[in-house]
Amino acid sequence: MPEDFKEFIALMNSHNVRYVMIGGWAYNLYRNPRATGDIDFFVAASDENEMRIRDVLAEFGFGETLGDDKLLIPGKVIMLGRSPFRIxxxxxxxxxxxxxxxxxxxxxxxxxxxxxxxxxxLLLKNKEAAGRQKDLADAAELRAWLTG
Structure with missing residues (x-):
């Protein structure tokens, strides 16, 4: 795992952000690792969690780019950086x-x-619902492993 990802996770932990890692990096912990262009975190969309995330982003070096608009809007994705190190x-x-x-x-x-x-x-359920080709391939692998 890249050092930037580790640093970001450590900051989320130290600021008590409510998050869960999902996506390709989570899949790689359970099954045969595959390439992924980012790391995905599912975050609670509460005002309290938003304040904590703002603190994390400021410490991580993205504070100046945030502005005052609400960050955690349902359905919104916040993308930081560029592939393959995007968060x-x-x-x-x-x-x-x-x-x-x-x-x-x-x-x-x-x-x-x-x-x-x-x-x-739940990763299986998420991957099946997402429906993209790579997600369906991951889902098939997870299902075979879980029903083993």
Whole structure:
């Protein structure tokens, strides 16, 4: 995992951001790793969480680009940086709610940091609902592994 991703996760943890890692990086923790152009975090769209995320983004070096507009709008994706080191913050994702993802997430140790990760069952549900070709391929692999 790139150092920038680790630093961002550590900042989210230190600021008590309500987040769960989803997408390709979560998939790679469960199955055979594949290339991915970003790291995705599903975040709670509350005012309190937005203040915490603003603090993280300021410390991470993106504070000046934020402005005063509301950040965590349902359906909005905040994209930071460029592929393959892009960080995406999502307030909605296909097929699952933040509450159910947060309730079933597990903490995974990645080197010196802990990261909250979507459960494989909900990752499968999300990937199937997303419906993109790469998501459906991931879903087939997850389903085979889960039903093993």
């Amino acid at each position: 995406d913050l999502l307030t909605e994702v296909s097929g699952v709610t933040f509450a159910e993802v947060e309730d079933t997430a597990s903490a995974v140790q990645l080197g010196e940091i802990n990261v909250r990760v979507i459960s494989p069952e």
